[in-house]
Amino acid sequence: MKKDFYLTRYALIIKRLERSPATYPEIESYLLGSFEFQDANITGYSIRTLQRDIRDIANLFNFDIHNKKKGDNRYYIESRPVMEVDEYNQRLLESFQIMNAVNAQPDFAEFIHLENRTPRGIQNFYDLLFAIRNKKILEFRYFKYKDQTTTSRKVRPLALKESKDRWYLIAKDTKDEKLKAFGLDRISDLTVTKAGFRQEQTINLKEHFKNAFGIMNLEEEPEKIVIRSTKEQAEYLKSSPLHHSQKIEKETDSSVYFAYDLYPTYDFIQEILSFGNQVKVMEPQMLIGKVKEMLKKSVQQYDDPSAE
Structure with a gap:
């Protein structure tokens, strides 16, 4: 079994079990009959691999897959994530499927044409996620398009948000305690400091952006x-x-x-x-x-x- 093919397997298993519960032979038949397995020239799928895949799916996509009880050895999806997480997981699966299709068969690149653009600011993605999860103060330089100036910022990071193919850091500016959005492509000289912070009150960012279009975080009534x-x-x-x-x-x-x-x-x-x-x-x-x-x-x- 090809090591770089696992994400495609996960997506296919979920797709099959979303349709109905299935036994191992039924899952194996479905996978081996898929275009993905045929194009990758994979001719076998063991029950040990299925069991390992089920554990990995639970960890990665928050899907719990189990056997039916007593006398019925069909696998089924026991629980599904909440709507917001489910939407995220679906987009993640779609991205993984495209990535694996291109990587598994290099000649597919001839038929798949992606936007010719260079992502900017993504190099800081992991550092930003680390700071958000561990509640670490961030310091960086930020370039403003409006007046073409660069200023030093010190913020308490809260989340990352995507809007129209751009990524933004949502954070509390320590200077004025206002919630702001910083384009990742305009952040430079990023430092994750050792100083931690405590969130005094829970900010429901989903509710905050509920009635906004794009990245603008407004307090006006919709x-x-x-x-x-x-x-x-x-x-x-x-x-x-x-x-x-x-x-x-x-x-x-x-x-x-x-x-x-x-x-x-x-x-x-x-x-x-x-x-x-x-x-x-x-x-x-x-x-x-x-x-x-x-x-x-x-x-x-x-x-x-x-x-x-």
């Missing part, structure tokens, strides 16, 4: 936002919602109306503008005004030949 989408664009929005609060208000022969419960951040307005004439904001009036103003400025810069 608003009801309604957009009208063309039928074609609506299919993309249905398959990949802009926000977890998205719901369909109504449908007509030519349009679909989507409603959201969030604060209209700058990131959200940029997202709406990216749809062009496929999407129109219907409410609130304040947001309509902001979108119109930004569109007007965009047109003006093309009309003004002297604009640099």
